[in-house]
Amino acid sequence: MALRYALLGVLSTREMSGYDIKRYFDRAVHFVWNASDSQTYRELRGMERDGLITSRLVHQEAKPNKRLYRMTDAGRAELDAWLISPLETPYRKDPFLLRLFFMARVSPVAAQQILEARHEELRALIAVGEERLETYGDLSKSSRPERLWWQVRLINGMRRMHMAEDEWICELLSELRSSPEEPIDGLLEDGAAI
Amino acid sequence: MALRYALLGVLSTREMSGYDIKRYFDRAVHFVWNASDSQTYRELRGMERDGLITSRLVHQEAKPNKRLYRMTDAGRAELDAWLISPLETPYRKDPFLLRLFFMARVSPVAAQQILEARHEELRALIAVGEERLETYGDLSKSSRPERLWWQVRLINGMRRMHMAEDEWICELLSELRSSPEEPIDGLLEDGAAI
DNA sequence: CGAGACATGTAACCTGTTACATGATTCC
């Protein structure tokens, strides 16, 4: 259902086409949620069926026709109810962490390479976040300072989480580098205790 | 495909039934991946079809019959190839962060409640992690110290990430509490810049 | 002349969730 709320949230600003929403997503929402084109279009139809949005067809010359979606009062109510609803279980499925769980199977050198790749990835994510924050700085000069209050804090929070992960990865790397000969054990046979 | 590798990883220690695997998952793998019973059994069948595991039926008195799965050489090769394969895109779908993205729609008081709930959740996760680390401490006294090398570091890493998130949440809370009257803006209409 | 913006979809498939079914044994 989260996609539905993401779409409602974007549509809360103004009437948009599926294509507009997609662009908005790519620019702004991408780092907390995303969806393929086909899933977005499918979901929009479903939301219209359920009365959360309405649509009208707009004919265009020189461009393909488009369908503009607008949120209904029911949609607005649904979004606002979700925003203050109890948190769903915060259960992460992280393929990277899953990999580390079984890393004892590969050589320390191979493990190092995986960690280094993740380190580079995190560096890149952090850099992107910092760029975004700078752009925001410019924005708040020309406009009201409290524009995008939550968005700015969100990017900042993610930056901090990425930095925490990166520090951890770097420590793991130096542990691996300093003791390349130590034996490293895998799993307990009964999965006991951990 | 990640579930498949998680199952292969667990089966790399010994022959197990679907039920054993489930127990192992709940105890040990749960915090980086999980799956429902029915998905697990379905996936095991698929893995057998694809030659990654073999199974044999074991008849039991007083207990239901069971099917024991064992990894094949092909399965072992598949797992090891995955462990050193390039990282997939690390793209998070986080319903909590998605919520925050649209939080400007609700009152600061309601937002505070959401953040407090998350704070409690994180506190609980951190406590669980610390418990696990203690259990590990006991374990390494009785056994070889390098038992579960990766598992321990993994739990420690997650603890640190949770703590980073919690610090951020707490700062947000104090920002909200200290300026309850400030106007907070929502989204830009064109999703510009952020 | 080719790439990219504009614009919406279908079909097939894979992944994940929920509800249900079955039935003996053991422990409180």
Place this chain on the structure above:
DNA sequence: GGAATCATGTAACAGGTTACATGTCTCG
């Protein structure tokens, strides 16, 4: 007597991915 453990599944549905189809205009 009721709950938990052991043990494996089916059926239906929801959520998500990938590949493909279509066609014009604009810009470099």
